[in-house]
Amino acid sequence: MGSESDHQQKTGTPSENLPEEVQPREFLMSVQQLTGIGIWSHDPTTGKTWWSERAKELCSIEDTQSTFVDVARQHMQTDDSAITNIFATAVEDGEPFDIDTEFISDGSGRRVIRFRCRPHTIDDELDILYGTVRNITDEIRQEQRIKVLRQTTQRLKRADSQQVVAEILADASKNILGLVNTTIRLIDQSDNTLRPIVATEECVERAGERPSYPISEATPAARTYRTGEPELHRDHELTDDEYDRGELKSGLYVPIGDYGVLSTGDVVVDAFDEQDLEAASLLGQLGAEAITRIGLAKRSRAI
Numbered sequence: 001m002g003s004e005s006d007h008q009q010k011t012g013t014p015s016e017n018l019p020e021e022v023q024p025r026e027f028l029m030s031v032q033q034l035t036g037i038g039i040w041s042h043d044p045t046t047g048k049t050w051w052s053e054r055a056k057e058l059c060s061i062e063d064t065q066s067t068f069v070d071v072a073r074q075h076m077q078t079d080d081s082a083i084t085n086i087f088a089t090a091v092e093d094g095e096p097f098d099i100d101t102e103f104i105s106d107g108s109g110r111r112v113i114r115f116r117c118r119p120h121t122i123d124d125e126l127d128i129l130y131g132t133v134r135n136i137t138d139e140i141r142q143e144q145r146i147k148v149l150r151q152t153t154q155r156l157k158r159a160d161s162q163q164v165v166a167e168i169l170a171d172a173s174k175n176i177l178g179l180v181n182t183t184i185r186l187i188d189q190s191d192n193t194l195r196p197i198v199a200t201e202e203c204v205e206r207a208g209e210r211p212s213y214p215i216s217e218a219t220p221a222a223r224t225y226r227t228g229e230p231e232l233h234r235d236h237e238l239t240d241d242e243y244d245r246g247e248l249k250s251g252l253y254v255p256i257g258d259y260g261v262l263s264t265g266d267v268v269v270d271a272f273d274e275q276d277l278e279a280a281s282l283l284g285q286l287g288a289e290a291i292t293r294i295g296l297a298k299r300s301r302a303i
Contacts, residue, residue: 038133042068044091044126055133058113059103068115087117094119094126100136111137141275148176148283156290162186162259165294166197169262169287174200177279179264181248183210184287185221186260194221194261206267207246219243221261224253230277234270254281257288 038055072083117131185194248265
């Protein structure tokens with residue numbers, strides 16, 4: 001495998017392929033360092049693609065000869081044929097494109113990558129395609145949190161029981177945050193036990209019927225309830241209790257105020273990060289506020 005400098009000598013960097021007024025090399029490298037955005041270019045004449053070091057890092061590219069389509073087929077979760085057609089249209093007709101795609105690679109986890117492509121023409125003939133690569137995972141997650149806040153708040157305003165609140169939380173966790181293996185447990189004050197009120201179909205399928213947890217036990221859910229602090233378990237092999245979680249290998253737990261706990265899991269180790277925990281915690285807070293409101297309303301009517 002040749003070095004990037006060798007490859008640049010063969011295919012050219014964007015600055016060598018593009019007019020200086022379009023993309024000066026020094027400017028591109030400065031932008032890449034300051035913003036973390038990767039850069040790529042494709043020569044339709046030779047069929048070769050050049051990737052900057054940052055672009056290769058973002059796309060987990062090891063082979064410097066990889067084309068855009070190669071990367072799409074290896075890592076992008078978007079349909080291969082769709083990517084191939086979009087890229088072919090760009091090459092043939094000089095059409096620009098923007099693609100946001102879920103991206104998976106060994107050792108780098110799951111993320112969302114935005115690919116942008118803009119053509120450069122000379123005398124109405126396509127000279128080169130050039131573009132950027134950017135990790136927008138944090139932006140997507142922020143959008144999800146805003147969506148959770150807006151949609152779930154409106155639904156919770158109409159909730160009139162803890163059961164309905166639990167159902168709304170489970171649905172939002174699964175369908176908005178993408179935490180499909182979710183269980184909502186609420187406290188049973190009669191015996192100080194966290195009882196499962198709602199568990200998603202996927203959770204039951206992968207982990208079996210979810211058990212109740214006495215709050216005095218040393219389980220993640222019970223600890224989260226007692227302390228009010230969320231917990232992130234990257235590997236359930238290291239979770240120190242005797243409960244069976246089936247296929248679920250990692251999990252997170254967040255409090256629903258003083259009322260219960262929202263938990264979710266995944267079939268792979270280290271599936272969640274601090275941002276997942278933050279989003280789930282927001283959901284738990286909304287649920288706690290709704291249950292408090294319902295309780296106040298019932299007491300008010302009883303007076």
